[in-house]
Amino acid sequence: MLRSMYSGIAGLKGFQTQLDVVGNNIANVSTSGYKKSRVAFQDMMSQTIAGASAPTDIRGGINAQQVGLGSQIGAIDVIHTQGNRQTTNRTLDLSLEGDGMFVFASGTDADNFALADVNLAYSRAGNMYLDNNNYIVNANGEYLVGMNEAGNVGRIEIPPTASSFSIQGDGTVNYIDGNNQTQIAGQIMLAKFANPGGLEQIGSNMYRSTVNDGMIGVDGIPTLIVPESEGSASIVSGALEMSNVDLAEEFTNMIIAQRGFQANTRIITTSDEILQELVNLKR
Structure with missing residues (x-):
């Protein structure tokens, strides 16, 4: 043939x-x-x-x-690459400007947890919601990971008594309590990867870590990074990062x-x- x-x-x-x-x-x-x-x-x-042949005294190479x-x-x-920003004016719509990804956890109902004990996934999609218990989650119900009000790694809860809340560029989540005072509910943290192309796509806008993603962390456990520090992204509330x-x-x-x-x-x-x-x- x-x-x-x-x-x-x-x-x-x-x-x-x-x-x-x-x-x-x-x-x-x-x-x-x-x-x-x-x-x-x-x-x-x-x-x-x-095959190739070397030149000789009387003949060139082939x-x-x-x-x-x-x-x-x-x-x-x-x-x-960075996608365009679409303004939505919805507080829980978050866009990342720069490097880094949101971290999401599932498989736990504890306010505080070790990252090694939960299922972690990463995403640039920032359409967040409050669940029935007032925790910040994504569209799949996975908890947004950050430093909570107690200063521990875990879920971020906005108290039901809060009259309003806002999210700053460094990930700080503020809310107004019943006494009209500003309180801190927690701080959203990010994960960074030297080779984000090495992440594995698992659907629903989510990625999973692999051995070739260059994660900043140890043994597959990310080191959480504060937004706007160490070259990480800034969080823009009221906007979404669109497809690139x-x-x-x-x-x-x-x-x-x-x-x-x-x-x-x-x-x-x-x-x-x-x-x-x-x-x-x-x-």
Whole structure:
């Protein structure tokens, strides 16, 4: 069989994956905190027909002769660039300006806990809510992690007697008590990663730590960082970070993937026609 036919099949698989990635990006163009992905291709191994030879006194060197055997997916990268800010004027809508991620915990009902004892997930999506017990949670019901009123790592509770509350750029959560006095309910903390592209996407705008994310912490447990310190992000209350998907770029990538897919089908068709001519030689 012809090598070109198998190269065409490899190309079809690669461009189909690229179309899948582009389609997912476009589907999440309005998803808060979503980070777009891209596909990087690399060539497969090449078949060596003739090896290279060194130059001699009477003859120059000769390069190797190799035929490539197609392409394959080299990487699917998640691009963690800053998304645009959308103003909502809702206090519990939080946007991060800079590096870092919100930390969420599940698997506990304690106000104070050790990070090693709970299930942790990370996100840039800042649409927060108050649950029935007045704790700050995300859309999945996971607790937003920070330093609570007692100064311990845990859930952040806004007392039901509070008449209003606000969130500062450094994550401090203030509220007005029944005596019209300003009190501190806690402080939202962040996690930072040297390689956020190494995080694993687990759906619902959430990420999970891996061995290659460059987490600032020890043994998979993050070191919580105060917003606006150590180069971490500032928190903007009343706004959401939108998806960083660029529709013009995605539609261009879709056209490239479509044409690449079509070109590889032509390779297969042409190879088939050549094989048909070879079969017809016996007539």
